[in-house]
Amino acid sequence: MTTLTPDLSALATEPERPGLLDVLEAEAVHIIREVVGELERPVMLFSGGKDSVVMLHLAAKALWPAPVPFPVLHVDTGHNFPEVLEFRDEAVGRYGVDLHVASVQDYLDDGRLSERPDGTRNPLQTLPLLDAIAEHRFDAVFGGGRRDEDKARAKERIVSLRNAFGHWDPKNQRPELWHLYNTRRRPGEHVRVFPLSNWTELDVWRYIAREDIALPSLYYAHEREVVERDGMLLSPGDWARPREDEHPTVRTVRYRTVGDMSCTGAVPSSARDVEAVIAEVAASTITERGATRADDRLSEAAMEDRKKEGYF
Amino acid sequence: MGTSTLTPGREAAPTLLRLATAGSVDDGKSTLIGRLLHDTKSVLADQLAAVEDASRRRGWTGELADLALLTDGLRAEREQGITIDVAYRYFATAERSYVLADTPGHVEYTRNMVTGASTADVVVVLVDARHGVLEQTRRHLALAALLRVPHVIVALNKIDLVEDPRQVYADVSSQLLPVAEALSVPVPAVVPLSALHGDNVVRTSAATPWYQGPSLLELLESLPPGRDLPRDRFRMPVQLVIRPQQGARDAAHVDYRGYAGLITSGAVAVGDEVVVAASGRTTTVAGIDLGAETVSRAESGLSVTLRLADEVDVSRGDLLGSGVVPTPVQTTSAVLAWLSPAPLREGARVLVKHGTRTVHALVTAIHERLDIARLTQVPTTSADLNDLVRVDLQFAEPLPVESYSSSRDGGAFIVLDPQDATTLAAGMVEVPGRE
Secondary structure, three states: OOOOOHHHOOOOOOOOOOOOHHHHHHHHHHHHHHHHHHHOEEEOOOOOOOHHHHHHHHHHHHHOOOOOOOOOEEEEOOOOOOOHHHHHHHHHHHHOOOOEEHHHHHHHOOOOOOOOOOOOOHHHHHHHHHHHHHHHHHEEEOOOOHHHOOOOHOOOOOOOEEOOOOOOOOOOOOOOEOOOOOOOOOOOOOEEEEEOOOOOHHHHHHHHHOOOOOOOHHHHHHEEEEEEOOEEEEOOOOOOOOOOOOOEEEEEEEOOOOOOOOOOOOEEEEEEHHHHHHHHHOOOOHHHHHHHOOOHOOOOOOHHHHOOOOOO | OOOEOOOOOOOOOOOOEEEEEEOHHHHHHHHHHHHHHOOOOOHHHHHHHHHHHHHHHHHOOOOOOHHHOOOOOOHHHHOOOOOOOOOEEEEEEEEEEEEEOOOOOOOOOOOOOHHHOOOEEEEEEEEHHHHHHOOHHHHHHHHHHOOOOOOOOOOOOOOOHOOOHHHHHHHHHHHHHHHHHHHOOOOEEEEEEEEEEEEEEOOOOOOOOOOOOOOOOHHHHHHOOOOOOOOOOOEEEEEEEOOOOOHOOHHHHHHOEEEEEEEEEOOOOOOEEEEOOOOOOOEEEEEEEEEEEEOOOOOOOEEEEEOOOOOOOOOOOOOEEEOOOOEEEEEEEEEEEEEOOOOEOOOEEEEEEEEOEEEEEEEEEEEEEEEEOOOOEEEEEOOOOEEEEEEEEEEEEEEOOOOOOOOHHHHHEEEEEOOOOOOEEEEEEEEEEEO
């Protein structure tokens, strides 16, 4: 009888090819260069968090020895860790890029937004972001989102269209073919661009190690006063006051993501340098958002709902 | 800045393999992907807990959890129990990292398979052991052949549900021979497996003692990523001309002039002669930069900046190559996979993006629709959503296209709507310059 049992020994050996990080870097650089080549007014979201730092490093590499030809934008929740904001300002100076800040606090102060009952401000970032895009007439917004972060992000294109309201329609996405990106859009529309789409958390860390990229100190193990809430270690501050039954304790922790202090948790860790972090991430059995982001636990489709409204 | 003698392959491993899946909901595709993720330890505790929880709420009573829920990410899909768009998943072994494009298998979602297969090194086509090779299987194999995916594997799923698995395996194998012959492609390898139980997905299973071959993952681990051009045919579409002048981050670079792009095939080394496709002008490579690092040689797949020995007229949209470079042409015949709900008519004015150049184009003729499942051609003068049609195009400016059969990168283009900016079609060049 005929069978098509595969024979591994018959497969030819290939000459050496670029390794994984080289390929991911080349793809990200290619995406950044396409946007610079085809669009008038790009902007890069930059919070000082590790993914945005890697993205800015890639932009600098893509254009070297010319400067990065676009500004960066931080949508500031007002709940940011002071050391991350310091790092943000220092990095912006180092790369020689202009920084725009869209402040959620301003919107709360003048009543355009109001606090949520749960105190988290991440969902409140959408309106200031869309206003900043409209005000500066940005036509492309680079984001550090990765497809491995969330089920809804897994469906995201590398170059993703947003309508005049900033909305994402997951059922009506443009097909994305080969490495040919369609960056065209109608007036009022813009594209979100995700150069790190195909990177995983481990890839990001390995790249940080390979390129010797500086990060805010709280990505590495340090002593911090935390309270345990819903299985997460939160940093008590003005925005996450310990409740009656919570007792702050000093623990050795690090952050896997840095976001809104009120809903970004630390993890117990003794990893004080990048190699130790890589070993920890490689051995981790909890995804980075699941461990640390209360806002993604809100519902099974939390991220999808926020993305549709224009969140990044 | 040290000069290294190699490409910056600072890591020998792992490599990246891009894979796409094709098959229908009922073939158990999402379950197979869930199984690949689960058994390679790529599903983390919190994801699995969420899936177990969701499985229970949906009345799942089987072992483990409904692994399909790992990949069916969007609310509408979970409600309908189908996959409505391409989703990308990641899993890794010590050898390799995988980017997996999960493409829906219904007829109306052909556009998604074209999307997933366009960048794939390998397509895994699912076949339900209870049904054997169906018209849909032939369509998936034909699309993979049309898109020139270097490797195709048939995953014969639900092998645990048939009476005589060995006979079914033999029957499916023999059904594939004429299909492959008609498509002029190598006969795909067939792996009998059970996504539900995990047999032969990551590890070979005692449940199929009659099968002596590798598991699906063992096969994926050993595939060479595809190459489509001889190594000497260097190609790099120019994305940007980098001339910092007074803006240079370092005063040493005020006179810097470099041509930035992704090497789509072949390799380039300092001292190589390169040709500008548009003008035929030749010059030599004076230097290769990867960011601030200088290298002596760079391979296909890397983004580089080339410094050239002479001041040549090169700008974004040009193609640099070595050896025989394609002559720019103003007409070509091509196959279009029509991806828009609005039909295509002869005389349509469109935009074509090829490499880094976008030009206006005219669809001068639509010849026939390809029925790829039956391998027949039907004369037509229009194309509807998901149709594959052979057309003639006229470009407003010459493009250095190559036939898709000789180069995936040199022969691929996308068709855009000049009015509403949507992506209308995937295009594959057949014969450049045909009137």
